[in-house]
Amino acid sequence: MRAVRWPDVEGKGNAHVPESERDRRVRYLRAWAQAIGGGVREDDAAAVVRRVFAVQAQDATAARLGIRARSRAVDGEAVRVAYEDDRSIVRGWFMRGTLHTVPAPDVRWLLRLLGPRLLRAGERRYRELELDEALRERADDLLKRAVTTHGPLTRAELTERLAPLGVPPTGQAAFHLIRHAALRGILVHGPERAEGEYAGEATFVLLDDWLLDDWLPDAGAAFPEDAAAELARRYLKAYAPADAADFAAWAGLPAGVARTAWRALADAGASAEYAGLTVPARRATQDADETDTPDVRLLPAYDNYFTGYRTRELSVPAAHEKRVWPGGGVLRPTVTVDGLAVATWSRQVTKEAADVRVEPFAPLSREVRDGLAEETAAVSRFLRPE
Structure with missing residues (x-):
């Protein structure tokens, strides 16, 4: 293994790194993070x-x-256990108003930071759907009572419960009311329905019931004093090297709020410079080991590695960008090697098997093909365990 040295806190030693080498190192360190x-x-x-x-x-x-x-x-059952038995991870609407899976202890402060902003951002859509504030409040109460009485309910079942309020069973009104209740901290995604008409579909549960006692804050102690700065710190740890614009794009925060949170990290000595970008300060003197063997991964559709930055120029070759982002909000499953996209892939799952088909952008080396064979076999086992 050969070590990639993080620069010192002042960023010395980076000025003479060639642009291509700088990009490669930034991409590698992002993939490592x-x-x-x-x-x-x-x-x-x-x-x-x-x-x-x-x-x-x-x-x-x-x-x-x-x-x-x-x-x-980690197999599919282990992921289910984390969601449903341990409840250590939770699925809900957070950054950019998009569904994410986050650590359970972070759900409440994230909703306190992001929920009101997302609700304000949705006002125009509420008006278009004729969902005034009074109706939204009645829907919140009705949905809470329904789940309290009947237990976990699917989106379709919650939509049926909204009918007495005059909410149509088709269209987007019911969805936006369910999402409204989630952003207010009333509902959250719970277990998948095990059997019956809605087998395999997600259900909704009461957030207060679903979060285990271990994840509940003690007198507010679990809420960070500056939630935006805490979100910036979490982002930097998971995505560095990056900059404030990357953070703003990922979080969906206003640019001014994002820049203030980013500066707060620097003011607190929590960040350092690397090649014109930012890294956590504690990494500034650490080594990140880079292997001689290509690291091949099959990333799924909409993977956060590709949605975590303002641009994708370091992760996807420009000539093949349309193969990853064909348009219409689609982000295809992608094969990466040390963080660089080299192919797209698709899956076909039947009762007998899970077949994975890879479409490379260019001929792949033997080492990459060997790594790809291992990854495709692992994905097949994950999707269709024996």
Whole structure:
């Protein structure tokens, strides 16, 4: 293994690094931070989520695959246990108003920071759907009573419960009311329905009931004094090297709020400079080991590694960007080598097997093909265990 030396706190030694070498090093260190490079893998699902802070989760299967890609031999059952039995990770609407899986102890302060902003941002859509404040409050109360009485309910079942308020069963009104209750800290995603008409679908539960006592704050002690700065610190740990614009794009915070939070890290001595970007201060004198063997990972659709920065120029070759982002908000499953996209992939799952098809951007080296064979076999086992 060869070591990649972090610069000292002053960033000395970086001025003469060639641009291509600088980009390669930044990309490698980002992949290392995200546990998709440098041979880094975490032991369990909760450890993965703690490391990356938030796994993109608008597609539940993709979220599980994102955890798999960053872990050692974690199977689908282990991910389910983390969500449903240990309840150490929680799925909900957080950064940018998008579904993410986050560590359970962080749910409440994240909602306190982001929830009101997202609700204000949704006012125009509420008006378009004729969901005035009084109706939203009645819906919050009705949804809370429904889940209290009947236990975990799917989106379709909650939509049925909203009918007495005049909410149509089709369209987006019911979804936005359910999301409103979640952003207010009333509902959160719970277990998947095990059987019946809605087998395999996510359910919603009461947040206060779902979070275990271990995750409840003691007299507010679990709430950071400056939540925006805390979010910046978590982001920097999981995505560095990065800058304030990257943080703002990832978090969905206003640029001014993001810049203030970013400066707070520097003022507190919690960050340092690296090649014109920022890293956690404690990494400024640490080594990050870079392996001689290419580190190949199959990342799922919408993976947070690709959505965590303002631009994707370091992670996806410009000539192949459309193959990863074809348009319409689609972000395809992607094969990376030390953080660089080299292919897209797709899956076909049947009762008999899970087949993985890879479409390389260019011919792959034998070492990469060997790593790819291991990864595709691991994904197949994960999707269709024997």
